[in-house]
Amino acid sequence: MSVNALPKATLTVDLNPVFTGEKVTLTCSVESDRYWTEYEWYKGNAFNNNRLSQYNRATLTVNSVKESDQGLYWCQGIRNSRPTSSSISDQVTITVKALPKATLTVDTNPVFTGEKVTLTCSAGSYSYWSYKWYKDRSNNAVTQSDRHSITGDTLIISRVEESDQGLYWCLGERTYRPTSTSISESVYMSVNALPKAKLKLYPTSPYIGETVNLTCSVNSKSNWRYNWNKDGSYIPVTQSGRVSIRENNLTIRSVEVSDQGSYRCQGDRQHRPTSTSTSNQVSITVKALPKATLTVDPNPVFTGEKVTLTCSVGSYSVWTRYDWYKDNTFYQSIASQYNRAILTINSVKESDKGLYWCQGIRNSRPTSSSISNQVTITVYDLPSAVSLTVHPNRTQHFTRTSVSLSCEEKGNSTGWRLMRYTDRGTESGCVSYNGTIEGSTCNIRTTLIQDSGVYWCESGSGENSNAVNIT
Template sequence: MAGSWVPVMYWRFMMAGSWVPVMYWRFMMAGSWIEKLCSLEKKVTLTDSVESNSSPISSSISNYVTVTANATLKLDPTSPYTGETVTLTCSVNSESNWRYNWYKDGTYIPVTQSGRLSITENTLTISSVKVSDKGSYQCHGYQHDRPTSTSTSNQVTITVKALPTATLKLYPTSPYTGEKVTLTCSVNSESNWRYTWNKDGIYIPVTQSGRLSITENTLTISSVKVSDKGSYRCHGNLDDRPTSTSTSNQVTITVKALPTATLKLYPTSPYTGEKVTLTCSVNSESNWRYTWNKDGIYIPVTQSGRLSITENTLTISSVKVSDKGSYRCHGNLDDRPTSTSTSNQVTITVKALPTATLKLYPTSPYTGEKVTLTCSVNSESNWRYTWNKDGIYIPVTQSGRLSITENTLTISSVKVSDKGSYRCHGNLDDRPTSTSTSNQVTITVKGKMPRQGKSTAPTGSDTPVCHTERQRLTTKTHILSQSRGEKPCNLSSLTPAWGGGENAHKTIFMETNDGWIA
């Protein structure tokens, strides 16, 4: 394509009072002029005269002249958010009056004052930047009174970011009265933000001397009250320009009363050597660690000793008299320094393990008699009883000769095979605790009690022969029926087998013509 450069020269008047020749080249192509500012790289000899202040000035220039006029473009802010106002300022380090043209991605930008883009002197303003505005921008200046332009400016790039969202986090999420509460407002952005909080839609003014304080992006309530409950939000404001994030999510503070610990003792009245548990309960869904004290003094617990802790239970594996005293507990939250109120008081009183006492009746039974072994424990607790014979546990079935009623073992018809040494002990109904073993009693089974036979009384004696057996009488003398010619038996002369007395146990047997009768 044909074309040629045409030199054009004009004179620029300098403040020193002289005119300096300036030359630029105009290239003619396809019927249009393309101007290019050039530096004079030829030797130019000029002789001309002009009038300045009515005095002729003669100027002869014979040297090389370099003309420099550079445009510089600045972007503010350098990394704008959607909706922000963006300014592009084109500067020329020259005292001349310049007009400016802007280009985006190499294309001239026409500007109308009524749109989002406006020009004031050397500044192009985008009033509310959009993603569509992103791109590479340049500018250059030109003289309004003569065809002179600066070089094209440096390139600046607009990258439009979405306006960040603020995120609000509450800790703890469900606070108790008096706890410290923090509300942290976060913006996922490298910019410097200042933060503002509101409660139930109303801005929260914060004074550092009150219960509320702000450190960077955190609002702290030093000791939360019921009056602090409500819905909270936040947003960020840029430090250096009037730009805010969107409003954060909502968090709700619900203030709960500090829970009370409850302590339970089991068993409530333990015996020496029993396992004792103290269970500390807090009616709350939080995770608590528990601390116990005895008589107002903290109880250190080592898992290897008699004391151990499993979750909310303190266990004394084998209680001693030294463990007696008043106990309390309280709960401490796992994840923050908050404690319950102190629990109720429980008192451990350690009692000596009771002894069982075994009684046999009758003490020297005849074969076939009913025998009872009564096991007694001097204690108010509910006991179940176990018997053993010659050191071996006696199993009892209610359908056999042996039966149990409360604390009594009954042998309904004693046999010689029942003789031996017996002991008993008591077992608590509700826990694995036993008394010490009882004293020993011995069953010796004698042969059958005589029922028939002749007496050794003299022949023809009118005195009936009397024999004794255990039967409770309320009088000293018992007169048998005198039918069939029996003689009365005087009991006063009889000696019972196990002692006398008015209430001696006696059964009277008398020999008659029909045999022995009772």
């Protein structure tokens, strides 16, 4: 009797060892005969029923290997005709290795809006990894953007926003086995809002020349320094003639139209959070002061006349007083008597000529009007009623010649006489021993040296004509 050996079964494995998540294929081949109707698979000294129910063919494929798939495998071919089975194959041990572990770290957590945060993904072994990043869902991959930068093993998020808050994880990939790391454990990144800065303005609608105060307050934390912005431009923290910054207050004195604009503030400091949010916007609109107008009646004016200056303000009411100015100086002596809208000078003198302006003052805002237009008051001397004329018309005369001095009247003036001043004092002008008076004329027939002097005409009321020096 001859005994034949059963056909030999051989088991091969395409990948061994294999990493979790990979696909592995086991192939059972019988060396002779054909038509093996099914194949039985064994693992760990036990018939692999569940594998048999799915894989009774010559190949057994495990699509996503788990650690539980590690172990000892063998196979056997089965058919209906003799020989009804092959030999049992050699045993093959499949080794399952864990994927390299990916670890995700976040340098700052929680993070404040506007800050920069760096996420780092590291694999415990192997090299040449490229990394993928995911947020909230496994199919929500984080990609490059103007705020998201992926370089090597880092994801940098600049100018963090509240929408960046959430669960993050990472995964390493490469072209050769193992082609990926495990998925890292998820890390929840919290995003906190920056402390809020609030800007207040007083007064809300300033008038030209008033003082304006802006106050920047922060709802939490301490040790803040404050930056100020006007129309998007940084206002440096420097003192000037009108602008001063102290702690959280910006003060503008004698506000001008050029100070109009949109203002914001922001706090900063050395430790986190290093800044506040940018404050609400406050707009400064500078109003013109009520207009003061100065009128003068009459102008020009003659000495001795009365002149009236009127200061009128075009809007608002109840102006409690009026300030008057002359030649760039506060008109103190007049102001003590005339703090009303009308300034009257009853008997004008030559010293009253000059440049005048006025300003309205009151207790409630606006506390003053604009400074009025400037008006120059011109003062003329009253014209003399008589003038002195000399014939011949010269100031130097020779002795023993004739001279005629006449007080020539203007208008209805009467009672003029000729006067003379010499080293002896004031005396009648027609005292020469050979002088005669005809009406208002003094005729000196023969001049002498003692006839020299200053001559003028004088009225009974004390008015004087022009003076003539005769030698």
